[in-house]
Amino acid sequence: MPISIMLDAGHGGFDPGAVYNGRQEKDDALNLVLLLGEILQQRGFDVEYTRTTDIYESPFEKAMEANAAGVDYFISIHRNSFPTPNTAEGVESLVFNKSGIKYELAENINARLENIGFENLGVKERPNLVVLKRTRMPSVLVEVGFINSDSDNMLFDKNFEAIAAAIADGISDTLGSSTSMQSMTYEIQVGAFRNELYANRLLQELLRQDYPARIEDSDGYYRVRIGMFHNLDDATQMEQQLRRSGYQTLVLSAE
Numbered sequence: 001m002p003i004s005i006m007l008d009a010g011h012g013g014f015d016p017g018a019v020y021n022g023r024q025e026k027d028d029a030l031n032l033v034l035l036l037g038e039i040l041q042q043r044g045f046d047v048e049y050t051r052t053t054d055i056y057e058s059p060f061e062k063a064m065e066a067n068a069a070g071v072d073y074f075i076s077i078h079r080n081s082f083p084t085p086n087t088a089e090g091v092e093s094l095v096f097n098k099s100g101i102k103y104e105l106a107e108n109i110n111a112r113l114e115n116i117g118f119e120n121l122g123v124k125e126r127p128n129l130v131v132l133k134r135t136r137m138p139s140v141l142v143e144v145g146f147i148n149s150d151s152d153n154m155l156f157d158k159n160f161e162a163i164a165a166a167i168a169d170g171i172s173d174t175l176g177s178s179t180s181m182q183s184m185t186y187e188i189q190v191g192a193f194r195n196e197l198y199a200n201r202l203l204q205e206l207l208r209q210d211y212p213a214r215i216e217d218s219d220g221y222y223r224v225r226i227g228m229f230h231n232l233d234d235a236t237q238m239e240q241q242l243r244r245s246g247y248q249t250l251v252l253s254a255e
């Protein structure tokens with residue numbers, strides 16, 4: 001089954017979101033979401049939208065829509081705003097909390113947008129935002145630059161296609177390309193040693209912490225690995241847990 005993503009263009013209808021010199025956040029968000037959706041579809045993702053036209057739905061309705069559709073991920077696109085124009089700029093992504101694959105998604109999307117030229121303001125926790133709190137799947141809200149920053153708007157307009165592609169890249173970086181997911185398996189490599197002793201030492205250390213590790217030897221290397229995982233989410237969560245415990249990891253995929 002392809003990975004399904006619901007894209008949400010922030011605001012809409014009577015709610016313009018942030019406004020600056022006649023420019024409305026709801027329009028920027030919708031235009032970007034429609035192009036992002038096309039790109040993700042081309043990459044094999046199953047894309048759904050909260051809205052494809054200028055209509056209003058409450059954040060709660062949007063979250064319920066995603067839950068009812070049973071999508072795997074929810075990505076909401078917004079533009080930021082600061083009380084004083086032209087004093088703040090950059091992209092930031094919001095998540096319910098900084099854990100799991102949503103956090104990784106947010107980091108990867110920010111990093112890709114930083115490559116376009118935006119300042120990277122990082123990932124922020126917003127546990128009270130309804131679309132982050134009430135959605136049952138990993139959800140990220142991306143603030144694609146400040147709508148009341150002339151320089152961010154210039155970046156946004158000049159690089160519109162590149163920005164949509166960058167967000168898609170951040171998603172692909174994290175989730176892989178959807179079409180290749182079906183028969184893929186994932187393993188996590190925690191170490192590769194020529195000396196079996198070192199591999200065994202790492203193996204024992206991992207087993208003591210209840211990691212289901214094993215050693216595979218081939219080509220003169222003893223590789224300490226964990227897995228098979230049949231979906232990337234599970235592999236990624238395990239990888240993050242290992243990294244938090246201080247291990248260097250590498251996710252390997254195979255068909």
Ligand SMILES: [Zn+2]
Binds near residue numbers: 011018078079
């Ligand atoms: Zn907004």
